[in-house]
Amino acid sequence: MLASSIVVLDFETTGLSPDQGDRAIEIGAVKLENGIEVDKFQALMNPGRRINSFIENYTGITNRMLAPAPSCAKVMAEFADFIGDSNLLAHNASFDSRFLNAELARIDREVLGEFTCSLLVSRRIYQDAPNHKLGTLINYKNIAADGSFHRALFDAQMTAKLWLKLLDDIRERHDIEEIPFSLIKRLAKTPKAQVAKLLSNYATKIRS
């Protein structure tokens, strides 16, 4: 039985692909229980090599900042304890799940919960958004954002706020009081044209 909490997480990394040798340099996460932030986690980690200027400019994380940071192994062990068996959420989860799996595999740990993706859900629920980048969606939904995008904790916090807004909008549009994680998992795989029908059928089913 999976825990009811969900951990919303975001990695900053040296690049796009752990299979090509890229490593995590920062993890940020918030733990939600019943829609309320109950805990958070943020840490820089030293990937064991210098990061390039693109990543320094993109994230604002510099080689000077990473030099005294603890190793990826130390940080990720603490993060594995933090997430426990919680379900997981990220904006473009395929990216963050690859890095999470890769970093945990290096320390003989593994992901226990199930991942879902706010990008896939937002493409289905906010079909009129200009695009589905995290920052665009935060603006699109008028969510207050006081901080720097492309830092792990801030992006995780913004993803969490977007997620709660998504759940609110699904509840409001389809008159669904409780949205189980299982419904979200199905929603994220449903073709866009069939999303309204899925939610309508679900609403009918739980009321009967």
Next chain:
DNA sequence: TGCCAGGCCCTCTTTAGGGCCTT
């Protein structure tokens, strides 16, 4: 130092190509 991915999703599709997202 230089190299650099992968999953989703649409369409002029499925014997494929290219844009979107993440760093």
